[in-house]
Amino acid sequence: MKTFALFLIMLLSLVLESTLFRLPGLTIYAPNLVIIAVVMAGLLRSPSLALVFGLCIGFIQDMNFGTFLGETAFSYGLIGYLTGLVRSVFIRESIILGVLMTGIGVEIYYWVTYLLDDLLGEGVIRVQVMIKLSTDATISSMICMVVLYFIYHRLFARKRVFSYSDESINV
Numbered sequence: 016m017k018t019f020a021l022f023l024i025m026l027l028s029l030v031l032e033s034t035l036f037r038l039p040g041l042t043i044y045a046p047n048l049v050i051i052a053v054v055m056a057g058l059l060r061s062p063s064l065a066l067v068f069g070l071c072i073g074f075i076q077d078m079n080f081g082t083f084l085g086e087t088a089f090s091y092g093l094i095g096y097l098t099g100l101v102r103s104v105f106i107r108e109s110i111i112l113g114v115l116m117t118g119i120g121v122e123i124y125y126w127v128t129y130l131l132d133d134l135l136g137e138g139v140i141r142v143q144v145m146i147k148l149s150t151d152a153t154i155s156s157m158i159c160m161v162v163l164y165f166i167y168h169r170l171f172a173r174k175r176v177f178s179y180s181d182e183s184i185n186v
Contacts (some may be wrong), residue, residue: 020170021052021171025052029075046158046159052167053065054113054116054160055113055171056068057094057098057101059171062099065094066092066099069088069094070088093123094116094120097123110164114160118156121153
């Protein structure tokens with residue numbers, strides 16, 4: 016049930032990004048909520064689930080708004096899987112890891128889509144503009160992650176059950 020709710024949160028994030036955050040004046044400071052949700056799926060669930068969710072949300076976004084089918088899906092899937100792998104190395108999720116992986120994820124997203132657009136002949140943005148866009152989006156997404164981390168953690172974290180063995184009682 017929580018897994019399905021997490022996917023619905025990702026869909027809601029996609030709707031907010033494509034409607035509310037496209038208003039003039041908000042576009043520059045709009046955080047990438049979908050990447051935040053994919054990062055939290057990688058931190059709180061598993062790399063494979065984050066990969067699948069990233070691919071699904073990315074394909075939905077590519078079908079509706081993308082120039083090429085698959086570039087956003089590849090970026091989101093890569094971000095989710097890498098976040099899950101980094102989480103498995105650090106054993107436990109934390110807000111610092113979440114903020115760091117959100118920043119890295121936004122940079123990965125912008126640079127992968129930029130390079131794929133450039134490779135396929137649709138690249139019309141200069142590198143200097145790309146650096147400015149990716150930096151602004153990274154900072155706003157990292158700030159938003161600080162706020163949203165506790166909400167995601169409370170809603171979707173798995174409860175850890177600790178039990179003592181019978182041998183420890185007899186000591």
